[in-house]
Amino acid sequence: MAIVAKSSKFGKYGRPTLAWIVGLLFFFPIFWMVLTSFKTDADAVKPEHLIWFTPTLENYLNMTENYDYWRFAKNSVITAVMATLFTLFVGIPAAYAMAFNPSRATKDVLMWMLSTKMLPAAAVLYPMTFLTKSVGLFDTKFLIVMVLSLINLPIVIWMLFTYFKEIPKDIIEAGKMDGVNTWGEIKEILIPLAWGGIASTALLCFIFCWNEAYWTVRLTTTDAATLSKLIEGNRAPEGLFFGRLSAVSAAAVGPIVVLGWFCQKQLVQGLTFGAVK
Amino acid sequence: MSDRKLPRLLQTPAVLLLLVWMLIPLGLTLYFSFIRYVLNNLRRPEWTTPSISNWRGFGNYEFVLNNKDFVLAIQNSLLIVCSILFLTVILGVVIAILINKTFPGQGIVRVLLISPFFVMPAVNAVLWINMILDPVLGLQGIAVGSINDLIGSLREAPVIGAFFSLWPELEPISFRATQTSAYAVIIMVTWQWTPFAVLIFMTSLQSEDQQQKEAAVLDGAGAWSQFRFLTLPHLGRPIAIVVMIQAIFHLSLYAEIEIVSRGNGNKNLPYLIGEFANNNIGAASATGIFAVILANIVAIFLLRMIGKTLME
Amino acid sequence: MGRIVLKNVTKSFGNTQVIPPLDLTIEDGEFTVFVGPSGCGKSTLLRMIAGLEDLTSGYIEIDGDDATQVPPSERGLAMVFQSYALYPHMTVRKNIGFPLRMAKMDQSEIDKKVETAAKSLNLMDYLDRKPADLSGGQRQRVAIGRAIVREPAAFLFDEPLSNLDAALRVGMRLEIGELHERLQTTMIYVTHDQVEAMTMANKIVVLQAGVIEQVGSPLELYHKPRNKFVAGFIGSPKMNLIEGSEAAKHGAQTIGIRPEHIDVSTTDGMWEGKVGVAEHLGSDTFIHVHGVEGCDPMTVRAAGDMSVKNGETVFLTPQSQNIHKFDAEGLRIE
Numbered sequence: 014m015a016i017v018a019k020s021s022k023f024g025k026y027g028r029p030t031l032a033w034i035v036g037l038l039f040f041f042p043i044f045w046m047v048l049t050s051f052k053t054d055a056d057a058v059k060p061e062h063l064i065w066f067t068p069t070l071e072n073y074l075n076m077t078e079n080y081d082y083w084r085f086a087k088n089s090v091i092t093a094v095m096a097t098l099f100t101l102f103v104g105i106p107a108a109y110a111m112a113f114n115p116s117r118a119t120k121d122v123l124m125w126m127l128s129t130k131m132l133p134a135a136a137v138l139y140p141m142t143f144l145t146k147s148v149g150l151f152d153t154k155f156l157i158v159m160v161l162s163l164i165n166l167p168i169v170i171w172m173l174f175t176y177f178k179e180i181p182k183d184i185i186e187a188g189k190m191d192g193v194n195t196w197g198e199i200k201e202i203l204i205p206l207a208w209g210g211i212a213s214t215a216l217l218c219f220i221f222c223w224n225e226a227y228w229t230v231r232l233t234t235t236d237a238a239t240l241s242k243l244i245e246g247n248r249a250p251e252g253l254f255f256g257r258l259s260a261v262s263a264a265a266v267g268p269i270v271v272l273g274w275f276c277q278k279q280l281v282q283g284l285t286f287g288a289v290k
Numbered sequence: 291m292s293d294r295k296l297p298r299l300l301q302t303p304a305v306l307l308l309l310v311w312m313l314i315p316l317g318l319t320l321y322f323s324f325i326r327y328v329l330n331n332l333r334r335p336e337w338t339t340p341s342i343s344n345w346r347g348f349g350n351y352e353f354v355l356n357n358k359d360f361v362l363a364i365q366n367s368l369l370i371v372c373s374i375l376f377l378t379v380i381l382g383v384v385i386a387i388l389i390n391k392t393f394p395g396q397g398i399v400r401v402l403l404i405s406p407f408f409v410m411p412a413v414n415a416v417l418w419i420n421m422i423l424d425p426v427l428g429l430q431g432i433a434v435g436s437i438n439d440l441i442g443s444l445r446e447a448p449v450i451g452a453f454f455s456l457w458p459e460l461e462p463i464s465f466r467a468t469q470t471s472a473y474a475v476i477i478m479v480t481w482q483w484t485p486f487a488v489l490i491f492m493t494s495l496q497s498e499d500q501q502q503k504e505a506a507v508l509d510g511a512g513a514w515s516q517f518r519f520l521t522l523p524h525l526g527r528p529i530a531i532v533v534m535i536q537a538i539f540h541l542s543l544y545a546e547i548e549i550v551s552r553g554n555g556n557k558n559l560p561y562l563i564g565e566f567a568n569n570n571i572g573a574a575s576a577t578g579i580f581a582v583i584l585a586n587i588v589a590i591f592l593l594r595m596i597g598k599t600l601m602e
Numbered sequence: 603m604g605r606i607v608l609k610n611v612t613k614s615f616g617n618t619q620v621i622p623p624l625d626l627t628i629e630d631g632e633f634t635v636f637v638g639p640s641g642c643g644k645s646t647l648l649r650m651i652a653g654l655e656d657l658t659s660g661y662i663e664i665d666g667d668d669a670t671q672v673p674p675s676e677r678g679l680a681m682v683f684q685s686y687a688l689y690p691h692m693t694v695r696k697n698i699g700f701p702l703r704m705a706k707m708d709q710s711e712i713d714k715k716v717e718t719a720a721k722s723l724n725l726m727d728y729l730d731r732k733p734a735d736l737s738g739g740q741r742q743r744v745a746i747g748r749a750i751v752r753e754p755a756a757f758l759f760d761e762p763l764s765n766l767d768a769a770l771r772v773g774m775r776l777e778i779g780e781l782h783e784r785l786q787t788t789m790i791y792v793t794h795d796q797v798e799a800m801t802m803a804n805k806i807v808v809l810q811a812g813v814i815e816q817v818g819s820p821l822e823l824y825h826k827p828r829n830k831f832v833a834g835f836i837g838s839p840k841m842n843l844i845e846g847s848e849a850a851k852h853g854a855q856t857i858g859i860r861p862e863h864i865d866v867s868t869t870d871g872m873w874e875g876k877v878g879v880a881e882h883l884g885s886d887t888f889i890h891v892h893g894v895e896g897c898d899p900m901t902v903r904a905a906g907d908m909s910v911k912n913g914e915t916v917f918l919t920p921q922s923q924n925i926h927k928f929d930a931e932g933l934r935i936e
Binding site for chain 1: 400422581584
């Protein structure tokens with residue numbers, strides 16, 4: 014099972030075939046969604062048009078008028094980008110401090126940060142709604158940016174921490190001897206050296222922000238509503254609109270899936286928290 | 291040393307932000323959980339504003355504990371999270387071993403496999419519950435329908451028709467029913483997170499000591515013993531990572547449940563809280579405190595187990 | 603200028619004291635080597651001078667000023683690391699010029715200084731390469747270049763040659779020696795290799811478990827080791843230490859005799875023993891002799907190629923003027 018002798022037939026033909034079948038199986042739902050997005054709503058639910066149908070772009074062309082797609086997409090882009098930048102802005106100095114100037118409490122602080130991520134969001138849902146409504150932040154992009162930043166901050170700090178720890182301490186010390194101050198250490202040495210790690214952390218943070226579907230649904234109504242809210246609000250259980258729903262769904266996940274393809278390796282590396290080499 | 295204070299201070303913004311983020315809402319939740327607080331009550335309008343004079347003690351907690359939905363929600367929460375963890379780890383190990391060795395198109399298969407991980411949960415749920423699992427219009431319904439049609443037409447056939455007429459008509463499963471909707475959630479989340487497990491296990495398999503394996507072959511170890519005594523222990527750490535990260539994400543699973551269940555009996559804790567929060571804030575807050583306690587139990591257990599390996 | 607004074611310096615990690623109170627003065631222009639077995643605290647001491655490690659107590663003076671609380675960047679010292687610690691994202695030119703850029707020097711001035719340093723270190727052809735494209739020796743030179751452009755009060759070297767292969771190490775040893783001759787700047791050099799210490803230093807500081815065992819010139823240490831530890835540590839092969847009745851004859855607990863101070867003969871001598879292993883180096887022969895009372899095996903260094911076989915009987919005679927005597931505490935008896 015683990016190692017099959019090189020000469021065995023299974024190793025030569027069976028394994029690749031099986032691997033391809035598994036890969037296609039996992040991709041199938043996405044393929045199906047994209048395929049359906051080219052069908053009319055009527056064709057989408059007819060068994061006879063399961064595979065053979067006349068493709069149409071109508072669903073994509075009508076996305077704006079059916080769903081006001083671009084308004085939600087714009088909100089998604091703005092909040093995810095801003096939240097990612099803000100998270101890095103707070104996270105890089107923190108991870109730097111923990112990786113290169115650890116104290117006895119560092120480990121506990123990191124663990125505590127991660128544990129805040131496990132707190133069920135629902136437990137504080139009403140107070141959050143209550144508070145944000147009373148200070149007038151409810152359904153503002155600012156609020157969504159802050160919330161997305163805070164929920165991703167622990168993971169981001171962890172990822173950056175593991176990337177930073179891989180930088181030899183000697184290089185940071187050489188910098189100290191060469192006369193750089195703390196800010197210079199971050200700007201001249203840390204960021205250029207950990208650039209790859211920072212980029213993949215940023216990407217992952219962006220993806221998590223884009224896909225977030227609790228706060229973005231619950232703390233918005235219209236002004237700050239993102240694509241998650243749009244899809245959640247149009248779940249169309251009666252199947253009347255499979256075609257157009259598929260199109261808007263494909264448009265919502267398309268950019269992220271393609272982005273993910275290009276950086277899958279780095280993303281996985283970061284998500285292992287450096288514990289898997 | 292003086293120049294070490296500033297670098298250490300750099301972590302304070304992050305710590306403070308998280309502290310505020312955690313403590314203020316949690317404090318409010320705790321407060322609300324001890325008072326009578328509802329959004330609409332014509333008979334007792336004084337309950338619609340939070341006030342200490344509406345003190346209820348542990349009344350909300352008792353109310354929640356006596357609510358049959360609460361036990362169901364806890365069961366559901368645990369059932370969903372544990373099933374997902376179990377399935378993703380098993381599938382992840384098997385698939386990782388399957389695609390670990392190079393074969394034509396390995397890169398493409400990897401890309402196909404990882405894709406579900408990037409799909410937003412809301413789309414995931416809409417896609418599965420409507421277009422795939424729907425008993426009538428989804429692929430499931432269509433597949434069951436066409437199998438029934440096929441068997442139906444075979445019944446008409448000579449000779450073998452008698453045999454096929456013994457076959458029962460297949461019933462498509464409705465995944466919106468009380469219990470089955472939990473299975474729908476498990477299926478869709480497993481689909482989304484198995485790729486993550488696969489990639490982490492693959493990364494780990496690539497660092498497996500090949501010389502050790504060769505030594506084992508020379509020692510007469512078969513494929514199974516190699517897997518059992520070398521590969522599996524090697525995967526211990528990545529399995530722990532996969533379990534921990536998924537636990538972090540799935541304990542607060544919400545979008546999928548919200549879209550799949552739509553108010554039928556299947557709830558997990560976050561969903562139940564959302565439901566209470568439509569009117570009874572006191573009960574919602576008390577449920578929230580229970581959820582926090584549950585999460586803490588899991589968190590302590592996981593962080594103890596894994597924290598050490600992460601710091602090395 | 604680079605006179606460095608350590609007064610009552612101590613260092614503890616948690617509850618373990620790695621350096622008990624220690625005093626040391628390094629004069630301006632001196633080439634001082636800290637030598638000792640691994641874990642003796644020599645690197646910690648160097649890093650405390652650099653400012654990379656906090657002092658638990660005591661203070662450090664550089665050129666008469668208290669530097670204890672001064673951050674490393676402002677001490678005016680330059681350091682060469684064991685791992686070279688080059689900035690992998692910068693070219694050689696940028697690496698060498700980095701400390702000057704941090705000091706906000708003019709770009710034209712920087713370019714000039716970098717060129718001068720590169721010329722003296724034979725790095726002119728590599729200025730636009732990145733560290734990853736250089737050999738170990740070249741990287742080492744870049745690290746030295748980065749140190750010299752700053753014209754520091756003192757250079758600190760932390761085992762700089764231990765990542766190089768043997769041949770390169772000899773070459774770099776000479777280069778660093780020449781650098782010191784040319785600049786006449788204070789250098790502090792940490793190594794566990796006593797050959798490096800003996801060949802390069804004006805002054806050697808022998809450390810063990812955070813304690814200074816002896817400070818002195820290389821030959822002082824060789825001829826007059828203050829105690830058994832220094833006697834055994836300095837010199838290669840190691841000094842033979844003899845206990846028991848032989849030592850008692852000299853009125854000592856232990857006597858020591860270096861392998862090169864023993865005459866060996868196949869016919870007669872003071873001590874008799876059998877040859878174990880003989881190592882033929884061409885220029886010398888190291889003979890390990892078994893059966894001499896109080897010291898087994900005794901190592902003897904015979905000049906040239908001496909043909910002795912395993913199991914053969916040989917006779918050894920120590921040169922009496924080169925016998926070192928130690929008392930029960932291991933201290934030298936004059």
